[in-house]
Amino acid sequence: MPEDDLSAVLTNVAADARPVTRTKIANSPETRAFLDIGLLLLCDDLLDHRGPDLMDDHDAGTRLFAGLSQARLIERAEHEDARREHPRMLTVGMFRDRWRYKSRYTEDLIAYLLRPALVEHTIHDVAEAAKGLPEDLPFADLVRQMVERVMAVTLDDPLWGLRTVVWVALPNHPRVQMFLKAQYEEWIAYWTVLYERLAGRFGLQLRPEYTWHDVAEVFHALAEGARLRARATGSATALSSGDNVLVGAIHMLLPGLFVNPEATTRKP
Template sequence: MVDDDLSVCLVNVAADARPTTRQKIASSPETRAFLDVGLLLLQDDLLDHRGPDLMADHDAGTRLFAGLSQARLIERADRDDVGAERPRMLTVGMFRDRWRYKSRYTEDLIAYLFRSAVLDRQMIAVEDISGRLSATTSFEDLIRQLTGTVLDLTLNDPLWSLQTILRVALPNHPRVRETARYEQWISKWAEIYDSLAKLYGITLRPEYTWLDVAELFNSVMEGARIRARTLGRVVTLSSGETVAAGAIFAMLPGLIEGTPQPR
């Protein structure tokens, strides 16, 4: 079960309230709803943006946070809730009870997007996938299927795409630059690779660690994701392998000793 207590990561919501009141407001469904709708608007404005409408007099072009007005948040929530059994019924008053200034909202929105629960869910999914594959799969097919599945998992996740945009657009923002999440991500991958290595009888060359391997493979996967997102498809090499699987196959002889054998 992923711990997703928003009162831990949201530091601006109801900033002037008493601590107990602030915690209650931060943890309320309405606060989460405002943030979820904000992410939907960012998807509308950034991920789904196809360039300005040159025939429209009032098209503002590409926006980062400029489009996150209270009115748009509520309109987007209402549109998203059409036909919903339990609509969120967000109001301007609810918003102002939580954030006095828009800047406080956008800061909490960044914190919400990069909160640890998002990473935790991704890692749980990856662990589940790797566990199911390794039980019945040859080592080569394990690499092919795991890289393909992880690519699909992130490429189809709009939150990953929004995180990538903000990392590029706001590289010096303290919430974006927090290194703890990355170290947690890499360490978890190192654990996964270590457990798979034991399953397949793999021994690393003495000059490398599984953290090194995780760093190398993560760099490959990051590049493959961005390229796939840009092209709209996963790049395939002349050998028929995806660029991610092909790069890992090319690196393995320099990283491991012997030939992997399934157990």
């Protein structure tokens, strides 16, 4: 494919040069080479990263956290303490008492961010919302309210966005893989039970080639995609019908999953 014009993309390269010169430098083989090498290093540091050498004092740990110096941690802690009734008064000495090497701190930080308790809290939130749905709620309203809740508990949570960055940036990190696998299995197990229970309100019958686990897998995949799209664009995509894309997708899938999709039009 022909090489693209980088002068419109690279706003900082040769910023003080004359326009003609800047365009020439931006599109030079050397500029492109520097950028290609940078991408290779990012792949090494993030996508191919498999964890630090915890015994190496010179290993800075996961490159994703290169900016997390002790000084910055203490500075931010002091900023947060100014708004707290009971300041925590964190010090560098306290940090060093807990983590000798930065790599150990960043590994703990990953584990803290991806810890099961956060997933369990989110599942509990969704479960409470599901319990609160009236038994006589029409199917369309039930789907809409559940989707709104599922989207809200993640999109309104900054830690969900941070977890997404970590698992996308560090797909080969063993601890990230371990935590994500456990998180995924926990969500699927919960959805399997919930969908079967909610469908039972309307007497929906699965086609013989599918299981409720299959339904959970499909709807979970749809929800993940809808959340990522909403995170990137700022809001959930709406179909021409006016429905949220996830709500619309669920309705579209009903005839393929159930032998009696018309049951959703009856009162529970």
